[in-house]
Amino acid sequence: MTSTTEPTETLSVEQLSATTLLRFATAGSVDDGKSTLVGRLLHDSKSVLVDQLEAVERASASRGQDAPDLALLTDGLRAEREQGITIDVAYRYFATPRRRFILADTPGHVQYTRNMVTGASTAELTVILVDARNGVVEQTRRHAAIAALLRVPHVVLAVNKMDLVGYEENVFGAIAEEFTAYATELGVPEVTAIPISALNGDNVVEPSAHMDWYGGPTVLEHLETVPVSHDLAHCHARLPVQYVIRPQTAEHPDYRGYAGQIAAGTFRVGEQITVLPSGRSTKISGIDLLGEPVDVAWTTQSVTLLLEDDIDISRGDLIVPSKDAPPTTQDIEATVCHVADQPLTVGHRVLLKHGTRTVKAIVKDIPSRLTLDDLSLHPHPGQLVANDIGRVKVRTAEPLPVDSYSDSRRTGSFILIDPSDGTTLTAGMVGESFASPEPVRDEAEDDGWDF
């Protein structure tokens, strides 16, 4: 038996410890080369190990394929390998000396829009692939629209297969310009366009020798350097209370802490806070960061707040700065993506989970359904089916403190749950969306609405 280690170019322990984490998602149509790009990122960052490659080689050979099929690295389920397609989000991990990455690898098929929504909901960045020969197509616009809806802070347009268009600068330039104009109109704050050949490795990890005219970063360089935290000075501080910690021991007879993960902003000892929905106020007397006292804590730290007054607080409450409290409401209007196979209809009785609170709710109205192809609105569709994106009005049984999703991805989002079988029905984003100012066209035709 040989040793499991051999000398390779690797990271030192110090390098491995001082890194930040970037969550990103990929989106691309079936033949845009997404698997190749993912495979190359994993392979060139040495995240594919010998036994995994051997397994892929074995499986490829047993299927009669000449070369190892890198898609087998990422297609983990029997059904996926049988059909040769990706049917579900998979999460992958790789690291460089600068950063660690969690990649939500989402399927490109139109009918899996919900999976791109799932992947994008936790992503700080989305890589949208296009084939340089085809340019911006309908599917590209859908992906851009979803990234905009989900408010993914950074969007990368990877123009792939540059080798098949002679590495021509003007081909890339035209696609980048068209996409950037479209994405900007949707409200995407930042687009970085990169010309690549995933197959040959141009501008993925190594700069391309074929495209002197391109002076920007490679895909990996950009992933390594894009900022991962928000400008907290302009964030509303929010702490959904998850659990009340009461040891009731001789050592801690009076300890009463409100545990939760800070959803947005910062909290400081001495700060005046208000508890919603009750509206009672007090001051923060202490903050415990997993057992250690701190003066200040910020998103996304899991903390325990200690308060000066013993007021009634339980799981589901939201702690906010008194000077910056959101309104509470029982009528929520939101853009939603329907993620379940059973449809969502007007009058549907559901559960709504927002932060740590789950309340009864009823679907009062479905004013419109969005057609991602051209961003037009189909009025009063009556129901939403799997992968539909639409506007929904929901009435909740209890008042909820909700933010606009454009202000806070965490306290502006919710899910709807079917109370009979627990199915997650719908992903919701509170408030105006980029598509809402458009007037609703009443005489819309049904042809071509489905995507």
Added chain:
Amino acid sequence: MTTVATIDEGTDTPYALSHLDALESEAVHIFREVAGEFERPVILFSGGKDSIVMLHLALKAFAPATVPFSLLHVDTGHNFPEVIDYRDRTVDKHGLRLHVASVQDYIDRGVLRERPDGTRNPLQTLPLTEKIQSERFDAVFGGGRRDEEKARAKERVFSLRDEFSQWDPRRQRPELWNLYNGRHAPGEHVRVFPLSNWTELDVWQYIAREGIELPEIYFAHEREVFQRNGMWLTAGEWGGPKEGETVEKRQVRYRTVGDMSCTGAVDSDAETLEQVIAEIAASRLTERGATRADDKLSEAAMEDRKREGYF
């Protein structure tokens, strides 16, 4: 009062958490969600590094109160004595309650039959699922990580299991933002994986950072081993060596802890945490590829076992 939060000096964004802080915070959030929403949660605890890290995170999540969960160990009957010793010491130290589901009991009662290849890993599923049913556990924490195996890469953080504990990968609930859906019918339960987003290296770095004690078998030591199916197995009463297999003394350590019949040791000189981390960072083999025989049974071995209720 002191500030202990790590502010990453390497970036120009002072509020970015280091990757370990981000993973720790996420795992703690998951523990607290379960504590808030379930009646009878339990932590699967094998005495292996992933379950040890899970317990450490649970202790931090509820400090200064105690962990509001009990522990469950599926004892294959072929465990490493050092690991059982560690398990019992840990349970005592934290004043926890330990449930044990015993594969040996099932074999003695004639309910399960020993496999011809001697591996007991697949036999764990029945004692585990019956224990979950009889104790009416509604949330079962597992230390599974998505980087371990490609079927696990598809696993949700909250994974609903039916009344037969089965996993159906095609009917998983989408998981959006950090809004975990724990709804389940009576008889069903939810498997919860707080370490989903951790890699093997993250686990080791975290153990080093937090100074967590581990069973000695994770560090290089001299041990009597013999070779079977390309792996170094520990000789012992569980069924090795057989005829034609010869025992020799080697300097080895374990990367994973499981049943002695299918968990292989690796040649290693790594005696300290730092040396272990350097070794893993340089390894060209995955954790399971290096040390687990049961995953090599077929291309979909893990998926098939998970469908039946394996963790």
